[in-house]
Amino acid sequence: MPGDWLYIGLFLLIVAIFPGVPILIAAFLAPRKPHPLKNQTYECGIETHGDTWVQFKAQYYIFALVFLVFDVELVFLFPWAVAFNQLSLFGVAAGVIFVLILFVELMIAWRKGLLEWV
Amino acid sequence: MIPLSWYLIFAAALFSIGLFGVLARKNAVAILLGVELMLNAVNVNLVAFWRYRAPNMIAGQAFAIMIFAVAAAEVAVGLSLFISIYRRRKTVVANEIDLMKW
């Protein structure tokens, strides 16, 4: 088991290095001729107007919020699924009720119109 | 092998840094970031105690999972309050949110 985690650690290190190396190599191969006009922000050819970081709709946030709650709850279910053979009927029912709560939650959000894109 | 003390000192340091963030930062989101650090420090402690003192009982891991749920709920509500306050009062500074302070 520790061997597996060692492999994962090494793999993550390599995975971070491998895409970086070609980018660095290309930085040496590529020409470098900066120009104030060239380095402008590209927004359809017209000059950029105003600040980029303007306020966006809270709608994006709400979807991320629903996702957060679902994600946390679903992670709980993984050990339940792994231990399925050892579970009594009560245990299985507890897990199913857990999913049912999620389902009801989704229905509430739907009925309240929280899932509409406006 | 790593002794338990290393983990405990690490967690204490992480908790203290988080506490500093909560007390010293002005921005409401930054305060929440500090709270996240503190919750993580607690989680490290729980898992370390489970591993070193009671590896046969799974309690430490189960508690840590509950803390994940609590952290998620806290972030969800806290950030929503932040967005709502920002929309009404155009401020993110915790000191300026003083409508309840008389």
Added chain:
Amino acid sequence: MNDFLEFVKDPVNGIANWIFGLLTGWGMAPDLAGGLLKLVGAGVMCLFGLMLVIVLIWLERKLYARIQDRLGPNRVGWWGILQTFPDMVKIFTKEYITPKGADIVPYNLAPILAVSGVLAVWAVLPLSSTIYGADLNVGVLYIVGVGAIGSLGIILAGWASNNKYALVGAFRAVSQMVSYEVPMVLALLVPVLLARTMGVNSIVHAQSVWFILVAPLAALMFMLTSQAEVGRAPFDLLEAESEIVAGFQVEYSGLKFGMFFVGEFLHAFTISLLTATLFLGGWRGPWAQEWPILGVFYLFLKAAAVYFLVVLMRIALPRFRIDQMLNFNWKVLTPLALVVLMVTALVEKILFDANITLQSAPLGYVLVHLAINALIFAGYLWLALSNQKQREIPVVGKPRPTAVPPKP
């Protein structure tokens, strides 16, 4: 001769054992030699993944061209198979243009994250019964976790570019990738439940009958949602050219842009590999157990078949609108996935108590699960269609003829 046969059956482990023997023979500590070998293995696996992209790009361009009644690349090499190499030379010598006001560190980190988030999945993929990196007992969750790192790269790219289109692309990426992760995780729970394990290799071992036969709905949902995770057509809202220029990658040039490109192609093939592994039996096939090298062949054959479907979807379907995309996720896939999970768990428990498992009575087991899946799907279709009638589509504007003949 016998040694040679063993070597042919499993060349990868043969070479690994040979190097290990060589290193320890030189007096290296076995632990260190083992660690070094793991490092080399990880490096070879990554390199293999990245080299595969060269073939994939050619393959996809060729398929694209065939469906659009063109020839595609056909000048460099046989059937244009070497076309990618001149393209690489070109992209390597392109200038990096960093836009004014960009946040330098996140800006440069984003393309790396976009590739590494995909490549990291390969750490737990079993290529055959003996050729695998790590048989992690939480492999499935690991796959979900590193997927999150990939979407983080896209958000960073959009934010750090100091460009409004890029930022809109990043927001769309969040709402899309993050939303589609919910049914994806739900669909992944089904094979975990059926195999009673999260280890990817153990899931392959458990599939004496392919899980696509036991859980066809979960397999279908996994394919759809992972396609959305990749962010290709019909789910390519985050880089929709006609709406937000190129989305999060608009300010990238040269190989930094190329890395996003590589990441996308690699991701498309990786989800095919995952679908093949989790639902199509992975490396399983005739004699795959005795001849591990055959397992690699079977796995890639299955993955290629899935990849063909993925590419076909990309070519044939038009892009969703953002509200359609979110509705499809939250009002179609997620409720369906929740119901599938609940019913599968209950049926599985009843069958397990009645001692009908995949090992003891495969035919009955598969038939029951298939029937349940068909029932859920039929019920769902019936519900959806009966709701369809009540809904009316709001008319935005009256259609009018484009050319009205002038009145005399």
Added chain:
Amino acid sequence: MTLLQFVFLVIAAVTLLSAALVVSSRNLVHAALWLIVSLFGVAVLYALLDAGFLAVVQVVVYIGAIAILFVLVVMLSPVAPKDNRSQVDARWWLPGVLSVLLFGGLVWMLSLWQGFTSEVPPVADANQLLVQLGSELVSPNAYVLPFELASVLLVAAMIGAIWVAWERK
């Protein structure tokens, strides 16, 4: 010093450093990104503690969901990135002293405890642990009530949070 100790020290240093940057960087997006590095370090520590499941859950939940939510909110509020004023209170030294005192006090109190330097006992196979965790989470003699309550809590939090954040027309 063994390899594990070396890995622990490196990871702990990186985690604490990025945690310090979380509470001190002026740009909030950078603070949120440092938080991600810090959380990843904690995930590695879980893996070192033989809690592989928690390590991946940390990545899925914290980095995949909570940190993304933070980044999103910071990007949603336009003042954050260009606000170059000091982000800490004028009296920042007071919490600073308090934190250092707390750290010192905690370490001092823990060092009095005789279990402070306990060595690591053997642990069951990782897969067995996972099965144990799964069956205890839904067992009536263990954690089934917190398990279901966590679900209800998250539902309540989600609905409340959406209600608060919803833009009323």
